[in-house]
Amino acid sequence: MSLSRAFSALGWRRPGMANTALLGLPALWFSGLYLAAIGALLVTSFWTVDDLSGNLIPGFSLVNFQQLFSGPVYIRIALRTIGIAAAVTITDVILAWPVAYAMIRLAGPRLRAVMMAAVMVPLWSSYLARVYAWRLILSHNGLLNWALMEIGLPRVHIGYSNWAMWIVFSYLWLPFMILPVAASVERIPPSLLEASADLGMRGFATFRRVVLPMALPGMVAGAIFTFSLTLGDYVTPMLVGGVGSDFIGNVVYSNVGVTNNIPFAAAYAVLPLGVMAVFLLIARKLGAFDAL
């Protein structure tokens, strides 16, 4: 009996051992790098930095967290970040519905494939390119102001503002909402819609009372991405946000890159971790993970 055969027989009789053999390497990698890094983030958030040498001082100090809660600055930044992330999520839910619904329920197979590709291409095309495009569009001499002037409207100054961030984030993450919503609409059996019509419900009532609740897991799955991606960004605020539009990420980034205060940056990064932990737990309750 060859060695490979012996291994196979063992794996067949003891599935647990086969699972361990398969999962061993990925698990080692994942826990040794990713989970350990999250652990390091939590640990270093209690460390401090030597003012003179800039060296890390291990220990247990709450000084970083005290600094975060000492004034309104960091609280305001956190609220702005979470607020815009929530606004973007709601906007994307509203924009995703017509596309998802038309794609699955109204379009023929051909058109549907084209629409799907048209959603996929912006989803995967360069993030920086798309942010940069909006920077060009929204700038003072950009396409938007030109178009407004052409139709006789006054110019707007929404470049470099919270409005710009709201538009650009909603734009960037919209495909992430369309795909899971479409997938969950696809999973609703047509017989349910017929039954609803047989029971005398009009189109919109069927949508509100049958389609919408059944697509909830899909919407929550999309919301994980739209919310989390906005929450964890600092590039878009830097490129299209104005003065005073800092996100949590901008503070974290400048503390690592500029002032080299890793413990303070780590402490502030714990906040999105906590927010997402709550968010993911709720999402799991709502069945979003089956819709991913």
Add this chain to the structure above:
Amino acid sequence: MRSETLIWAAVAAIFAFLFIPILVIVLYAFSAAPIPAWPIAGFALHWFGDTWHDEAVRQALALSLEVAAVATLAAVLLGTLAAMAVARMQSATKEVVSFIAVLPIALPGILTGMALAAYFAFWGMNLSYWTIVAGHATFCVVIVYNNVVARLRRMPRSLTEASADLGADAFRTFRLVQLPMMASAIGAGALLAFALSFDEVIVTTFTAGAQNTLPLWIFGAIRLGQQLPEVNVVVFAIILFTAIPVLLAQKLIGESGKVAR
């Protein structure tokens, strides 16, 4: 059907919203002006040549391609193994493992970046080429894993059992039955992982030392407002070249084309 017309009108408007910025990028790539403004006053092609001969752009491009290739390779190996293990598991363990596995893409980028920066600082490691690769591989693994796990879910277990009944050992079954059935899903996952790594900027800023990947070069140039015509050309080229693997991956996944990112 008035409501249907209304829905289609909304769909048209939303697709315009999705594609106008991409169109803008395409147009600006051919703009002659050194500082972008609308309407575009004149068109020129010489920025393409200038960009191609820019040594900084070339080096950044080479580094990005290399990092993406290595990260994708690691992702294919680790992601496929993890997916095969999860496909065999009982539902309770399966749920826990698949929850943990999607964390690198479900958690905010700043968190992943900051956690890695803290981790490398914790060990006193200097940031290098390998720290970039390690950072990219963490989320690339998830892409491959998601694609393969979705394929395995549709693949009946009876096939591997039949193979065993016919006398093939586990490795032979893997080579002749499982791998051919997973191949296109692995390929699609690899293409998407490559595209994601090639474009990544948020995590990279935390894991790169003196190295410049192409997105870092673009980010720096936009921020400083320098070399904008070259930025126009580079982002146009990136959009063009990422569309190809994405559409290809879409074809490989087939069916309704649900790509889990």
